[in-house]
Amino acid sequence: MQPLTLIIIAALSGSALYYVGSRRAxxxxxxxxxxxxxPGYYGVYSLLWVVIPVLMVLLFWSILSTRVIEFRMNQMxxxxxxxxxxxxxSLALNEIRNVASGVAVTDDPAVRExxxxxxxxxxxxxxxxxxxxxxxxAAGATFSIWRIGPKFAARHSVERFVRAxxxxxxxxxxxxxxxxxxxxxxxxxxxxxxxxxxxxxxGLEWSPQTAIRADQVGGSGTFGAVPLFAGxxxxxxxxxxxxxxxxxxxxxxLSEYAPESxxxxxxxxxxxxxxIPTVVYGFFAALTVAPILREIGSAVGLTVASESxxxxxxxxxxxxxxxxxxxxxxxxxxxxxxxxxxxLALGATRSETIRQVLLPAALPGIVGGILLAMSRAIGxxxxxxxxxxxxxxxxxxxxxxxxxxxxxxxxxLIGDQEFDSAKTLAAFALxxxxxxxxLGLNVIGLRxxxxxxxxxx
Amino acid sequence: MSNxxxxxxxxxxxxxxxxxxxxxxxxxxxxxxxxxxFLVAFFANIVSNGVSAFRQTEIVLPVVVSAADVDPxxxxxxxxxxxxxxxxxxxxxxARLFLDVKTRVDKRAVGELVSAESSFLLRERVxxxxxxxxxxxxxRVPASANIDMLIxxxxxxxxxxxxRTVSDRQIRWVDELKSLNRIYTRFNTALFVNxxxxxxxxxxxxxxxxxSVYMLxxxxxxxxxxxxxxxxxxxxxxxxxxxxxxxEVNINNLAAVPSIVYxxxxxxxFINWMALPRSAPLVGxxxxxxxxxxxxxxxxxxxxxxxxxxxxxAALGLGASQVQTVFQHVVPLxxxxxxxxxxxxxxxxxxxxAPLLMIGMVAFIVDIPGGPLEPATALPVQxxxxxxxxxxxxxxxxxxxxxxxxxxxxxxxLAAVLLRRRFERSW
Numbered sequence: 001m002q003p004l005t006l007i008i009i010a011a012l013s014g015s016a017l018y019y020v021g022s023r024r025a026x027x028x029x030x031x032x033x034x035x036x037x038x039p040g041y042y043g044v045y046s047l048l049w050v051v052i053p054v055l056m057v058l059l060f061w062s063i064l065s066t067r068v069i070e071f072r073m074n075q076m077x078x079x080x081x082x083x084x085x086x087x088x089x090s091l092a093l094n095e096i097r098n099v100a101s102g103v104a105v106t107d108d109p110a111v112r113e114x115x116x117x118x119x120x121x122x123x124x125x126x127x128x129x130x131x132x133x134x135x136x137x138a139a140g141a142t143f144s145i146w147r148i149g150p151k152f153a154a155r156h157s158v159e160r161f162v163r164a165x166x167x168x169x170x171x172x173x174x175x176x177x178x179x180x181x182x183x184x185x186x187x188x189x190x191x192x193x194x195x196x197x198x199x200x201x202x203g204l205e206w207s208p209q210t211a212i213r214a215d216q217v218g219g220s221g222t223f224g225a226v227p228l229f230a231g232x233x234x235x236x237x238x239x240x241x242x243x244x245x246x247x248x249x250x251x252x253x254l255s256e257y258a259p260e261s262x263x264x265x266x267x268x269x270x271x272x273x274x275x276i277p278t279v280v281y282g283f284f285a286a287l288t289v290a291p292i293l294r295e296i297g298s299a300v301g302l303t304v305a306s307e308s309x310x311x312x313x314x315x316x317x318x319x320x321x322x323x324x325x326x327x328x329x330x331x332x333x334x335x336x337x338x339x340x341x342x343x344l345a346l347g348a349t350r351s352e353t354i355r356q357v358l359l360p361a362a363l364p365g366i367v368g369g370i371l372l373a374m375s376r377a378i379g380x381x382x383x384x385x386x387x388x389x390x391x392x393x394x395x396x397x398x399x400x401x402x403x404x405x406x407x408x409x410x411x412x413l414i415g416d417q418e419f420d421s422a423k424t425l426a427a428f429a430l431x432x433x434x435x436x437x438x439l440g441l442n443v444i445g446l447r448x449x450x451x452x453x454x455x456x457x
Numbered sequence: 458m459s460n461x462x463x464x465x466x467x468x469x470x471x472x473x474x475x476x477x478x479x480x481x482x483x484x485x486x487x488x489x490x491x492x493x494x495f496l497v498a499f500f501a502n503i504v505s506n507g508v509s510a511f512r513q514t515e516i517v518l519p520v521v522v523s524a525a526d527v528d529p530x531x532x533x534x535x536x537x538x539x540x541x542x543x544x545x546x547x548x549x550x551x552a553r554l555f556l557d558v559k560t561r562v563d564k565r566a567v568g569e570l571v572s573a574e575s576s577f578l579l580r581e582r583v584x585x586x587x588x589x590x591x592x593x594x595x596x597r598v599p600a601s602a603n604i605d606m607l608i609x610x611x612x613x614x615x616x617x618x619x620x621r622t623v624s625d626r627q628i629r630w631v632d633e634l635k636s637l638n639r640i641y642t643r644f645n646t647a648l649f650v651n652x653x654x655x656x657x658x659x660x661x662x663x664x665x666x667x668x669s670v671y672m673l674x675x676x677x678x679x680x681x682x683x684x685x686x687x688x689x690x691x692x693x694x695x696x697x698x699x700x701x702x703x704x705e706v707n708i709n710n711l712a713a714v715p716s717i718v719y720x721x722x723x724x725x726x727f728i729n730w731m732a733l734p735r736s737a738p739l740v741g742x743x744x745x746x747x748x749x750x751x752x753x754x755x756x757x758x759x760x761x762x763x764x765x766x767x768x769x770x771a772a773l774g775l776g777a778s779q780v781q782t783v784f785q786h787v788v789p790l791x792x793x794x795x796x797x798x799x800x801x802x803x804x805x806x807x808x809x810x811a812p813l814l815m816i817g818m819v820a821f822i823v824d825i826p827g828g829p830l831e832p833a834t835a836l837p838v839q840x841x842x843x844x845x846x847x848x849x850x851x852x853x854x855x856x857x858x859x860x861x862x863x864x865x866x867x868x869x870x871l872a873a874v875l876l877r878r879r880f881e882r883s884w
Contacts, residue, residue: 379715
């Protein structure tokens with residue numbers, strides 16, 4: 001039976017058991033015995049015993065069954081079938097799977113037979129699962145009904161389960177981090193098995209084109225990531241050069257000068273900038289900003305590449321303005337009013353107060369915000385993919401095309417690729433680096449922002 | 458120093474200081490205006506580029522359905538009709554409209570006026586009603602993308618012929634069609650009902666839209682319950698210990714991890730390790746759920762925290778257990794805030810592109826996905842794909858897709874704002 005059918009069956013028997021469980025609890029009440037929980041809790045108790053084990057089995061099943069079947073098939077694959085698929089076992093297996101599901105047809109009797117065997121393995125597996133699920137339902141039902149009695153504290157059991165569930169849910173955040181670190185780290189170590197770390201970190205040339213087949217003529221691929229770092233830094237620097245002053249002055253103006261009516265309109269409008277999807281910024285950068293920059297460039301006698309670091313950095317800077325302005329705003333409003341009033345009372349103008357009292361006092365918070373914004377800029381993908389280009393130039397000229405870490409991750413992983421090639425693995429090495437750098441910036445930034453906030457509270 | 462000389466010293470610099478004050482203030486205003494001007498320019502640009510894509514040029518053709526072309530076997534069987542050459546019929550009908558179309562080259566040039574889909578439309582009409590054979594019918598067909606661009610004024614006829622996509626003759630033909638009242642623009646339904654296509658005049662966003670819908674469904678089904686449960690645990694049950702601290706630090710950091718890293722996670726874990734299908738909205742939804750989870754948790758925690766302790770104490774005092782207190786009183790009261798946060802998280806997920814590129818949702822997919830396991834793209838990915846296409850007509854369609862995407866984001870954020878206004882209460 002299909003897993004979905006099994007889930008529905010489990011749900012139906014669960015609701016039946018809810019009814020049976022609560023009726024059974026009620027039937028035990030007479031004038032001498034009192035139930036220790038409301039009858040509904042007995043029902044829920046039975047329901048959980050039926051539904052939860054089935055769901056867990058199905059979860060493990062969905063992860064494990066295909067792998068087990070494919071493992072068995074791999075053992076069975078005869079050498080000549082593998083040979084026909086250019087010596088690649090996974091390709092052969094793929095063909096068998098396609099034949100088995102009826103997507104493809106074959107004249108090769110060996111493949112046909114293997115496909116039949118694959119289908120019969122799947123059928124056996126499915127029968128096994130069905131039997132197991134029914135056994136689980138029966139066992140859960142019997143056990144829970146047997147447990148129900150007037151002295152049995154069903155509510156405590158149910159609530160223990162709820163608490164456990166809540167705990168598991170909150171642990172998913174940690175599991176996600178573990179998953180990210182593990183998946184990126186594993187593939188990156190495999191990459192560093194073929195390319196030394198020092199070459200990756202300090203190499204000056206990046207051309208990841210590797211030969212697909214061993215007998216093919218082509219680059220063996222050089223993986224020196226310095227041009228990518230340089231490109232990322234260049235674009236981030238341009239973005240920060242725009243976003244920091246504009247964002248900071250926006251925060252200052254809106255919190256210290258603007259009349260309430262202006263602020264209530266301008267602030268949400270600027271927040272809109274943060275809500276626009278990055279792919280839309282990318283489109284705008286590539287199709288509108290880049291041509292304008294090129295025209296301006298040719299008017300003043302500069303050659304601006306059609307995919308320039310400047311266009312990407314400029315638009316990215318605009319994107320980051322709301323982030324910096326809202327974090328700076330938080331930092332500015334956290335400065336105690338007494339400090340500001342004191343400065344004004346001594347005769348300082350408002351701008352002098354802001355520059356000499358508020359900003360220095362808010363500086364740690366602002367710096368923390370800038371660090372967070374930098375991590376955003378470094379990890380930003382779509383704008384640079386669409387507007388910055390692919391060629392790994394080692395240059396500091398903002399009018400030329402550069403490439404970034406994120407762009408390379410995307411280009412290395414788009415399309416079907418052999419998962420074991422150095423090219424694909426390189427993306428994970430870049431991902432590891434990206435994760436570490438942004439994590440570092442975030443941790444420092446968050447700590448600075450929080451610590452500073454506490455100082456004045 | 459006497460008071461008078463202090464006064465003089467202050468007066469001397471006062472003018473400069475006030476000037477500096479005014480300058481500083483102007484810088485601030487300028488900074489705000491930079492953002493606002495960009496915003497206006499941005500929206501003006503997208504709308505002016507994209508609004509024309511909501512209309513599509515169509516041509517009404519007088520088609521003579523000649524039996525010889527359409528029914529090669531002459532028996533009017535379905536098989537025979539399916540094998541008919543409808544291209545020729547369309548081209549001949551076009552050729553008949555103009556006097557100067559004689560050679561094969563002319564016919565090809567005139568055939569380029571209409572979309573490649575025209576012959577399929579005719580075929581469908583004939584298969585549906587074989588009695589049309591031999592008759593003359595008026596067939597409404599979409600104009601080709603180039604003609605569409607010409608009608609919408611995106612082709613400059615004053616350019617040299619070699620510099621534009623439409624030839625002089627074609628422009629003349631279009632003018633003739635105009636005088637015959639056979640060419641006009643109407644609402645572009647294809648944009649909303651078709652899947653992706655290589656032909657701009659046939660390309661639509663339905664497939665990408667459905668992909669986004671399935672993906673968001675998966676995301677909300679996972680991120681909402683898990684996020685709320687995690688927030689409830691952290692706010693109401695968690696003991697203060699190392700593990701709880703670790704979870705908190707983790708959630709804050711996960712909210713700032715670049716989205717592309719989530720894509721790497723999805724590729725390595727969901728596709729390579731769990732062997733889930735590539736390009737499926739299910740995987741996209743899983744990745745986006747992990748990505749929006751911190752947003753939901755942070756919002757839900759804030760909402761739960763704002764429920765005053767007196768509510769909890771009252772419930773506990775009346776004999777409710779802690780679990781009953783939380784789920785029967787605290788969570789329902791915090792729900793508007795939680796939902797607001799969830800909607801904002803979903804809006805972010807809807808606009809996300811980079812992680813979807815990693816898990817293979819960038820394929821060229823014509824079919825409209827029928828479920829979360831079928832290959833699909835998503836709206837922002839469609840924007841990315843179309844933005845890469847060189848045709849002028851795709852620029853227009855990309856902008857239109859962006860307008861639709863921004864429209865949905867606007868709706869979601871509006872819903873969040875209204876929800877907050879309607880249900881927010883101060884205790």
